[in-house]
Amino acid sequence: MRELSKGDIPVIILEVLSRGASHGYAIAREIERQSEGTLQLREGSLYPALRVLENDGLIEGEWDTQNSGPARKNYRLTTAGKSELEKRKTAWQNYLRLVNTLLGGDNAKHPA
């Protein structure tokens, strides 16, 4: 079990929302499902991240008043959010490749 870093939460939210509109509880369940329970998330920490993404215009929230149960706020990715997600995914993949190289991965440059 590994705790999900606070800094990684926004990009993971963007990725989950890229597959469809969701509310906070559903986003938490999707993260749990995708990580097969190995990534531990303090679920309340989703909400400050959702606020920041909403303030930056990367997601839009809309209240859905259900017939039964509490009203839920569903979030969806905006056009700016889709573009930002692609940028962050590319940056993350580049970072992983560099770290892999530094840690002696397949592309590591070995001393002569």
Add this chain to the structure above:
Amino acid sequence: MQNIRLESYIHSLESGLKRLSPAEREAQLLEVRGHLEALVASHIAQGKSPDEAARLAIRQFGAPEVLGRDLNQVALQKRFEVSALGFGKGLLLWSCLFGVNFLFYASMNDKPTDFPFSLKDQLLWSAIPATFGFSFVSMLRKRKLRREAG
């Protein structure tokens, strides 16, 4: 039936959300309540008692003090950025007005002698606010980019 643990959590969180407007606070509490109630229902469906389910849900969600602190920080940041951006744009507008006035005055062949500002004054009145205005807007843009980069 109200769950005492949940109500206590919501009350604790509510009293900590000092930087949110009343409308923002109400909306945020509604969202948090919905999430916690869903967690409680999920644990009850797995055979836990309502009290145990609420305890587990709260542990899974995180302490209200920590959540409140983080939400306050986001609200404060948003207010600062909106105010600073407004101030920066105000300075830029001010400098544009003086800048246009400067260009108009500089282009006149027969300058009026009773105009209160010299050319040098007008240049300063447009250049200094422009510098501050651009600095504010640029600083906000850098903060936003740094935040997005994580």
